Amino acid sequence: MDLHALRQFVVVARLEHLSRAAEELRVAQPSLSRTITRLEAELGTPLFDRAGRLRLNDAGKVFLRHVERSLGELDAGRRAVAAVTVGQLGSVRLASETFLTLTGPLGTFKRAHPAVEVELHQLAAAEMARALRAQEVDLCVASQPVPPEGLEAAQLLDEPVWVVTPLDHPLAGRGSVHVEELAHEPFVCTREGHWQRRLLDRLFALGGLGSPRVVCEGDEPSATAILVAAGLGIGLIPDMARRSATRAPVAWIAVDGPDCRRTLTLLWGADSRLSGAARLLRSALTEWDWTSGPV
Numbered sequence: 191m192d193l194h195a196l197r198q199f200v201v202v203a204r205l206e207h208l209s210r211a212a213e214e215l216r217v218a219q220p221s222l223s224r225t226i227t228r229l230e231a232e233l234g235t236p237l238f239d240r241a242g243r244l245r246l247n248d249a250g251k252v253f254l255r256h257v258e259r260s261l262g263e264l265d266a267g268r269r270a271v272a273a274v275t276v277g278q279l280g281s282v283r284l285a286s287e288t289f290l291t292l293t294g295p296l297g298t299f300k301r302a303h304p305a306v307e308v309e310l311h312q313l314a315a316a317e318m319a320r321a322l323r324a325q326e327v328d329l330c331v332a333s334q335p336v337p338p339e340g341l342e343a344a345q346l347l348d349e350p351v352w353v354v355t356p357l358d359h360p361l362a363g364r365g366s367v368h369v370e371e372l373a374h375e376p377f378v379c380t381r382e383g384h385w386q387r388r389l390l391d392r393l394f395a396l397g398g399l400g401s402p403r404v405v406c407e408g409d410e411p412s413a414t415a416i417l418v419a420a421g422l423g424i425g426l427i428p429d430m431a432r433r434s435a436t437r438a439p440v441a442w443i444a445v446d447g448p449d450c451r452r453t454l455t456l457l458w459g460a461d462s463r464l465s466g467a468a469r470l471l472r473s474a475l476t477e478w479d480w481t482s483g484p485v
Contacts, residue, residue, distance in 0.1 A: 291333075376404075406422050
């Protein structure tokens, strides 16, 4: 079975669109179509449903899981050989929704292990399980639940999440607030899929409040407090950010109830053979004191 064809199959399966896959792979679409057809002939079954939009069928989903694991093992083997050849610990690939949370432990790790190359990948939580099973990354740090199938996990931190408001906001002098009191407030938040947005949506759903009024959304959570301080709305910020030396001038208000929290979790593949560098970083992250010091 041709390795090049397998890598092309993974891209087509991920995108479920031949022309976009051909563009990403920089190959002609008819050539890519023939590659997939030959692969299906070799397996003796279609891998996609072609009625209307291209869709990965059940056989394709099963095959994809095995191909991703196989390609991941091959890449891991190449990295292991490279590490042995140069006599170093090698590299480690770490994914996270945001990197601001990791600056402290990563800085300490690099000072202790300067020869280890750390590759950082920004991933949505929804992509983490697939990337770990495919061994595209070694470790992931998530701020929201990730499907546990085939994964190992270690909790790094469980912390409250605060409502932040401009200093002149009517709620600014309060020590705590009920979610119901926020029903009509304008929110500055991250886009759908990010943990802060999912938390906000969940709090409103639990309170029977419908959808929150989001007036500003983006991909950079560190901008939330700055935009709140500018008066654009209110937002949700984790407790860790209160220790930042560069925090914006906003009022911090506790949310009544047990559900307004963030759980930071380290994940890795249950069946993966972590490199020496990955094991070192895993230990550094699990042993880091996440409750003290600036971030």
